[in-house]
Amino acid sequence: GQQLNQSPQSMFIQEGEDVSMNCTSSSIFNTWLWYKQDPGEGPVLLIALYKAGELTSNGRLTAQFGITRKDSFLNISASIPSDVGIYFCAGRAGNTGKLIFGQGTTLQVKP
């Protein structure tokens, strides 16, 4: 099925470090979303972006909707052990309910 190109695939970092991950698409989206998924759970919404160029923060998390509408990034500052999990980007074109997801970035944080 169709998926976005999300990178990096995995990251292993030290507690306190900043993290950056991004997502690119060959198609234009009008919504970008970032979710976090813990093992055995469903994805939890972190940040939603609705306008090209939009920069939105949620605590230590910051995400941006790329100007070209084909990319987005997520930054996590001062990582802590509970940031461990899989982070997914998702995009939506038009006003449909169909979300297209990236392959995920697995984040591990060493205390």
Added chain:
Amino acid sequence: DAGVTQSPTHLIKTRGQQVTLRCSPISGHKSVSWYQQVLGQGPQFIFQYYEKEERGRGNFPDRFSARQFPNYSSELNVNALLLGDSALYLCASSFRGPGDTQYFGPGTRLTVL
């Protein structure tokens, strides 16, 4: 407020069998979407229902079907199960129409032997 709930939590079936998965949206939400998540991948869109009507369908065979009830809960049915149908099936609800933000439930883990 309760989030999206799904049942059962886990399910084991054999090839050729049929399965029904259930989803209750967040109270007040009128739209339900279904996704399949194979291990190691992101979720793949299967269906969306809004106000009891199908509003979107992903690239899945006709063995997959769904419906939404007057109370906005939903069922996903899969017939003639294949080994490749083993996955986490996620339900997401949204308040307004198809383009509204989706909130996911914990999923149903289906294993096909």
